[in-house]
Amino acid sequence: MTGLPLYLFAFLSCALAQDALMQRPEVRKALDYLHAHDAEHLEKQIRIAEIPAPTFHEAERARFLEAEFRRVGLQNIEIDKQGNVLGWRPGKSPKAMVVAAHLDISFSPGVNTKVRKEAGRWFAPGIADDSRGLAALLAIAEALNHAGVATAHTLLFVANVGEEGLGDLNGIRYLFGQSPHKSRLIAFLSIDGTSPARIVNGGTSVKRYRIVIRGPGGHSYGNFGRPNAIHAAGRIVASLAAMDVPQRPKTTYSVGKIQGGTTVNAIAEECVMEVDLRSEDPGELDKLELRFLEAVRTGVEQENKLREVSGKHLTFETELVSHRPGGQTPASSALVKSAEWASRMSGHTPSLSFGSTDSNLPISLGIPAITLGGGGVGENAHSLNEWFEPREAWKGPQMVLLTILAYDAEAK
Numbered sequence: 001m002t003g004l005p006l007y008l009f010a011f012l013s014c015a016l017a018q019d020a021l022m023q024r025p026e027v028r029k030a031l032d033y034l035h036a037h038d039a040e041h042l043e044k045q046i047r048i049a050e051i052p053a054p055t056f057h058e059a060e061r062a063r064f065l066e067a068e069f070r071r072v073g074l075q076n077i078e079i080d081k082q083g084n085v086l087g088w089r090p091g092k093s094p095k096a097m098v099v100a101a102h103l104d105i106s107f108s109p110g111v112n113t114k115v116r117k118e119a120g121r122w123f124a125p126g127i128a129d130d131s132r133g134l135a136a137l138l139a140i141a142e143a144l145n146h147a148g149v150a151t152a153h154t155l156l157f158v159a160n161v162g163e164e165g166l167g168d169l170n171g172i173r174y175l176f177g178q179s180p181h182k183s184r185l186i187a188f189l190s191i192d193g194t195s196p197a198r199i200v201n202g203g204t205s206v207k208r209y210r211i212v213i214r215g216p217g218g219h220s221y222g223n224f225g226r227p228n229a230i231h232a233a234g235r236i237v238a239s240l241a242a243m244d245v246p247q248r249p250k251t252t253y254s255v256g257k258i259q260g261g262t263t264v265n266a267i268a269e270e271c272v273m274e275v276d277l278r279s280e281d282p283g284e285l286d287k288l289e290l291r292f293l294e295a296v297r298t299g300v301e302q303e304n305k306l307r308e309v310s311g312k313h314l315t316f317e318t319e320l321v322s323h324r325p326g327g328q329t330p331a332s333s334a335l336v337k338s339a340e341w342a343s344r345m346s347g348h349t350p351s352l353s354f355g356s357t358d359s360n361l362p363i364s365l366g367i368p369a370i371t372l373g374g375g376g377v378g379e380n381a382h383s384l385n386e387w388f389e390p391r392e393a394w395k396g397p398q399m400v401l402l403t404i405l406a407y408d409a410e411a412k
């Protein structure tokens with residue numbers, strides 16, 4: 001290999017290892033299995049989607065996945081303290097790569113999860129997000145076991161709770177923060193979304209605040225001159241809405257909800273607002289957070305100052321109600337490279353992107369993590385019109401399976 005630049009040598013040896021992977025008969029067998037059993041895996045997806053699992057109410061779906069983990073031959077199956085379903089597939093090393101999909105759906109209890117089929121599309125809340133991921137998770141374990149594919153690392157399959165909304169990643173947070181297995185976990189791969197071309201290697205950092213402003217209230221006419229909680233909120237909203245934030249790294253804000261007052265002819269005693277702040281860069285998010293909190297303080301202060309002679313004043317509280325840490329798994333990392341290769345092998349043109357998924361948590365801890373699609377086509381996630389189309393759906397689990405095996409061969 002003399003005369004060959006080192007990076008080229010590294011690239012070629014990596015490419016050779018991956019090509020060798022495609023030559024292994026048991027790997028071919030696992031891939032063929034996923035294609036041949038596509039219809040069964042799609043049926044399973046429907047079965048899963050019809051078990052309601054709003055965030056904090058995942059137990060029934062968890063029990064179903066527990067039985068499925070047993071059926072596909074995983075070992076030491078348990079439902080942990082947080083409600084995550086865990087199943088192991090031992091490798092030569094006890095160090096484990098986590099492959100996960102989330103149990104919960106972003107809908108309230110009582111939502112109708114019956115799947116309706118219409119013109120080749122399947123409609124149901126959570127049919128794609130993340131019933132597709134859970135079905136792909138099972139399919140992969142089943143295919144690996146059917147074909148007898150051995151891995152260097154142990155694989156830990158997880159159907160986790162708390163990915164959506166105010167779940168605040170509590171399932172994966174527990175797995176990496178408190179579970180007895182945490183020190184064995186070297187990488188994380190979540191199956192969420194559909195497209196096998198989209199590799200989410202960036203975790204958008206999110207902070208959500210609830211701001212409560214309280215004051216004396218009073219008659220709108222008779223007590224005019226007292227500070228008004230809604231007027232203060234108006235000042236805060238106006239200054240947030242005028243803030244300049246970078247386009248790259250993408251940084252955003254939104255006042256998503258505002259409530260307050262009791263009636264039209266009263267000075268508002270209370271105003272509550274909920275605010276969502278995000279950035280691709282955790283440092284930018286911290287900056288935005290400081291500016292926002294300053295805007296809250298200033299807005300209330302200005303209203304108090306203007307109405308000083310009334311002798312009444314407003315008070316406020318700020319509460320961080322949700323914090324999803326973030327960051328990025330470098331594009332040069334073995335995990336991202338493995339996923340790009342696997343995506344190309346299954347006929348796609350991969351692209352790297354940012355998202356807010358379970359991967360945020362391990363990424364924030366410096367553990368390589370990515371989120372991949374489970375196959376098929378999906379749209380309108382988090383809405384009652386969510387749909388899934390089973391177009392070449394097997395390519396999702398094929399792509400994830402190849403990513404797992406390519407990374408398994410590369411990782412130390």
Ligand SMILES: [Zn+2]
Nearest residue numbers: 129130192193
């Ligand atoms: Zn999801």
